[in-house]
Amino acid sequence: MPLKHLFKAILNWQTDRNSVKRYIKNHTVSFEDKSDLKISAAKAFKGDPSLHNPEDLLxxxxxxxxxxxxxxxxxxxxxxxxxxTDSATGTLETDQKGSGRFTEVHLHPVVTIDNPKQIELANSLHQKANKLCFIANSCNFKILHTATCTAG
Structure with a gap:
């Protein structure tokens, strides 16, 4: 029988009464016993570029x-x-109706291990890790990996 885990979050947003032409997209997401996240839309979607956005969080x-x-x-x-370390890129495509979706994410993990004889094995384990990743298993777009491994 699978184990189920419940995650909870609370989103809070209020209108800026001085802005009648468009909604301000800044909001806060709270989690029990954790610091709040201040979030906005991406700059391309008229959000506050100094705040994280849903695409950043994905x-x-x-x-x-x-x-x-x-x-x-x-x-x-x-x-x-x-x-x-990792440096990821994500491609989000939008259509003329304003809808959109991620089409791919490319991860670029750079790993240092202590045994140079295990570099090839370590690089091969990224595919297994991708199959185990809860978030990757929940996505409907390609997740690519270009991994680099060195010994140090």
Whole structure:
């Protein structure tokens, strides 16, 4: 029987009474026992460019989940990871009606491990990590990986 986990969030938004022509998109999302997230729309969609937006958070979720899944599979193979960085890009396409969707995300993890003999194995584990990643499994677009692994 599968285990179910419930996640909760609360979104708060209020109108800016001085802005009658368009809605201000800034809002706050709260989670129990965690700091609030101040969020807006992306600059391209008339949001506050100084705040995170849903597209930023989607990329962040994919990168974080992939990293945690990768660290997990590395531990199963006794690979000692010393550092992990990623630089992701996401392609969002919109149509003339204002609808849109992500068509792909490309992760670029750069990993340093302690044993140079395990570099090839470590690089191959990104595919397994992608299959385990909860967020990647919830997406309906391509998630690509260009991984680099070195020993240090």
């Amino acid at each position: 990329l962040s979720s994919l990168m974080s989940c992939h990293m945690m899944s990768f660290l997990y599979v590395c531990s199963l193979h006794q690979i000692n990871v010393l550092s992990y």
